[in-house]
Amino acid sequence: MKNRLKAIFALLVLAAALWALQARHGSLPPLATFLDPVNGFWRNNAASDAIPETLSIAGLRGQVTVVWDDRHVPHIFAANEDDLYRAQGYLTARDRLWQMDFLSRYAGGRLAEVIGPRVLEMDLLQRRLGMTWGAENFLKGIAGDAAMRRILTAYCNGVNAYVDALKPAAYPVEYKILGYAPSRWTPFDIALLLKYMAWDLTGYGNELGLTRTRQAAGEAVIDALFPFFAPFQDPVIPAGTAWAPAPSPPVPSRNGAARPGAGPVAAADPFGEPVGSNNWVVAGKKTKSGFPILCDDPHLQLTLPSIWYEVQLSAPGLNVRGVSLPGAPGVVIGFNEKIAWGVTNAGSDVLDFFQLRFRDSRQREYAWGETWRPLTWRREEIRVRGNKTVVENVPYTHLGPLPFAASRPGRPDWIPEGAAMRWTGHDASAILDALYRLNRARGYEDFKAAIAGFDCPAQNFAYAGSDGRIAIWHNGKFPLRARGQGRYLLDGSDPQSEWAGWVPMDRVPHSEDPERGFVSSANQSPTGDAYPYYLGWDYGTFERGRRINELLETATGISGADMARMQGDALSLRARTILPRLLAILNTAPLTAVERERAEGLARWDFVHRAESTEPTVFSRFFVELYKAIWDDDLERGGKLFLAPKADVTMDLILGDAGSPFFDDAATPEKESLADIVVRAFRRALALLQEERGAFSPRWRWGQANPVVIGHLGRIPGLGAPALAVSGGRGVINAASGGHGPSWRMVVELGPGVKAWGSLPGGAAGNPGSRFYDDGVRDWAAGRAVELLFLRSAAEAHPRIAARTSLRGKR
Amino acid sequence: MIIAIQAVLILILEIGLQSWLWVAGVPLAFAMAAPVSSARACGRGAAAGGLSWLLAGLYLYLTSGRIIAGRMAVMFGIGAGRGWLLVLLTGLLGALVAAVAAWAGSALRAALRGAHPSPQA
DSSP states (O other): OOHHHHHHHHHHHHHHHHHHSSBTTTBBBBBHHHHHHTSSSGSGGGGSSOOOSSETTTTOSSSEEEETTTOEEEEEEEEEEEEHHHHHHHHHHHHHHHHHHHHHHHHOOOOOHHGGGGGGGHHHHHHHHHHHHHHHHHHHHHHOOOHHHHHHHHHHHHHHHHHHOOGGGGSSSHHHHHTTTOOOOOOOHHHHHHHHHHHHHHHOOOOHHHHHHHHHHHHHHHHHOOOSSOTTTOHHHHHHHTOOOOOOOOOOOOBOOOOSSSSOOOOOSOOOOSSSEEEEEHHHHHSSSSSSSEEEEEEEOOOEEESSSEEEEEETEEEEEEOOOTSSSSSSSSEEESSEEEEOOOOOOEEEEEEEOOOSTOEEEETTTTTTEOOOOEEEOOOTTTTTOEEEEEEOOOOBBBBBBBBOOOOOOOOOOEEEEEEESSSOOOOOHHHHHHHOOHHHHHHHHHHOOOOOEEEEEEEEEEESSSEEEEEEEOBOOTTTTTTSSSTTOOOOOOOOBBOGGGSOOOOOOOSSEEEEEEESSSSTTTOSSOOSOOOOOSSSHHHHHHHHOOOBBBBBHHHHHHHHHOHHHHHHHHHHHHHHHHHHHOOOHHHHHHHHHHHHOSBBBOOSSSSSHHHHHHHHEEEEEEEHHHHHOOSOOOSOOOHHHHHHHHHHHHHGGGGGGGTTTSSSOOHHHHHHHHHHHHHHHHHOOOOGGGSSSSSSSSBBBEETTOTTTTTSSOBBBBBBOEEEEEEOOBBBBEOOOOOOOOOEEEEEEEHHHHHHHHOOOSTTTTTTTHHHHHHEEEEEEOOOOTTOTTTTTEEEEEEOOOO | OHHHHHHHHHHHHHHOOOOHHHHHHHHHHHHHOOOOOOOHHHHHHHHHHHHHHHHHHHHHHHIHHHHHHHHHHHHHOOOOOOHHHHHHHHHHHHHHHHHHHHHHHHHHHHHHHHHSSOOTT
């Protein structure tokens, strides 16, 4: 009896131990399954870098050869398109499966299913924003396009061939940490990824802040602080360009009024530009080779695994090289033997909010013209790990979703209550077909035909061809609106408030082979005031665009290396524009010896944000404090601004309107002048820096004070890169700062033998245990570009080829 | 010898059947089969489980696992550059699980023997 009891007790202890060791505790992975050397994290090691000689993929019809270069980039050569995209899907999954899965889950509001209730609000927001509805519309839109469906199917089949053969021991480490299994990939996942990118680039708005500001401060303040055409701008299409007139749609009879209530809370951020990008093309007459050179560096939130997956795709009629979006077929930014293209975010307004008037408090019908229209409801089910499934019925109008009928937790403060969304990203889209055609374009006409389908997110498409042509298109599906329509909340009961159609694709701003020999964009205004269509008003500030143009205007005999260097340019036009005025004020101020020393340092500074310089740290903090000194009192409770004016408007006030009432600090009884707040801001900046970084020392260096941090996509500690000291910053060409920066740098020199250089802040692999996970980070931080291998055939020999893999169908 | 056999068997079964539970299953079975004291069974189990996981972890660490171990050490809060500690932790955990399993196996053997005494007893 005693032995039996002892045995039962021992078995219970064993069972409890086994249970405890394979259960998750908080955010920690299950200890035993995770440390198990056979199936746990140890298997996610660098052995994955070894390249197999052959791979079997279910469904392949012919032989596919993959040539791997020394950066682990696959160059895929297939005999037909089906095999090509199947192989692309398989190889992308092999390197980036968890990243694809995570982003699709995020976009579609399905993260709680694998992470649990702590991300439920995030999921709910995605559902309320209509991301799944948009993805469904995308798929409906291509339902009749057999070729596109075939490509999506081939790509998904490739991914699933990998997923189906994957054993738990080989799961990417993030699955092991988070404790879930990969699921099969579908065209719906691809659609969600596209919606994610579209929202990332166009999903923002100032309607609520501007409407409240107008209600509180009046139209004159709006005109002064939030102009249609911001100061210092050098637009994408040069001002002075002649445009054919266009009929303007009728001006809506009334705008919507914001509902009573607080907010939005506008933070005084002098940068306020979370995403941005640069691209430019120089014509052959300015280059050493006589052929155009195209450059592109899209700025996004930097993460590991890298946002982009480099690839070369080759099949009959196609040989393209560049970066792909992991999880979607084709190349997004790249080049082939004839053309190169690159994009920056257009920034034009393709999202409007329409304030609704409900028939009664039940909020089931809303006014539209002389009638009442019923809301429809979309049932969204969110599975929550360890909890019950949450059902959310999201109301929809004929315009789109009504994300927040009433105030509730999780509402971003820029999204108004009781307002319906109209967003081009919800519409059917030809974006994948556009990329398909772009990858195959043989010249400028092909390029134009291709980008006509690139609807949302609108982009500045730069073009260079081996035929010598260059161009830039501010391209996308832009609503046809009267000037300023959609700047404020629109009145949802007024049918005239609605978009009247679309700006014709051949009338979007563009420039072809301009006399000055270059085209460029950096998220600034697309045109001057004379352009006949209204596209928006909230564009990037002037600094990067002007700097690019001033460098290109004088440059001649340009080489690819020159352009790669220019992508690393760190001169601040903001500092060059405003600092002399600020120093003139400081010169007459009674400063302490230490303060005087810092001011003299700024006077000697050449405005370059070098990692090893201290002046950028002082200037940047000085400007931030000055900006806050000007605007904080107007933005805080009781102030009349609900949207922070941008740095360009602020600089314009400082330079041109020293007597502006905005310089007075409303929180004090005294009346401050510009000089008062400049001196105060300078002292405060130095005091704060001293508090944070100690007395003036190398710790004040820009690279230390403003490190670039490339974190893990899922914010898992240890899977990001160490903090980097980079010569760059927001508002300079090399716009690397904090967690943002150039997500890919590319320089392409066209000609009979196209040559290209690139840099990725990460690497090809998604496995944190691989040496190719972050092998590009050091070069990227130093501004070095490597030549991008571009092969003409699978058999081509090159010293940088690491290995070849033969892909075959499974018997 | 018996320890080595157990250790090898643990690894073979884990690889073949894709489950970490064999680090418990094998010592449990061996302890049930071996007429030794509970303490001895525990020791054998701990040595077999610990060795199998320690050596497998060490092998992977030395050949291809330094990067991932370093990152995991940061994740666990052990500190950057201390990935090797995870090798020890892996061995320790293997030993612990196997020891408890062997103890349970030994107790089970004692209970079963009491219930059905063998003819030789």
